[in-house]
Amino acid sequence: MPMDEETQIALSRLVALAMDDTGASRAAANFLLAWWNAGELGGFDLTQLWLLDDRAATDMIQVFAFIARKNLYPDAVMDRAEIEALVRRWRPDLPFAD
DSSP, X not given: OOSOHHHHHHHHHHHHHHTSOSHXXXXXXXXXXXXXXXXXXXXOOGXXXXXSOXXXXXXXXXXXXXXXXXXXXXXXXXXXXXXXXXXXXXXTTSOOOO
């Protein structure tokens, strides 16, 4: 598995947070969607970190460090259905292209 257990747990918490309906959820979703395709799904504004509690911010830092080291897209470590669910939830006006 390309992702260590600690980072996988952090990613799982971010995905769960992103499926909720809070400012922190939007921040987590924006981060994950920017990882998938910033050009199509929007970038991540660093000031959105201010919406996160310490746990979520630490999780995001953990995942960000993984992204920087491994050069992988999220579908290498996440179920594609999770990514698609985030697109449908947070970018409903955008058609999701397979």
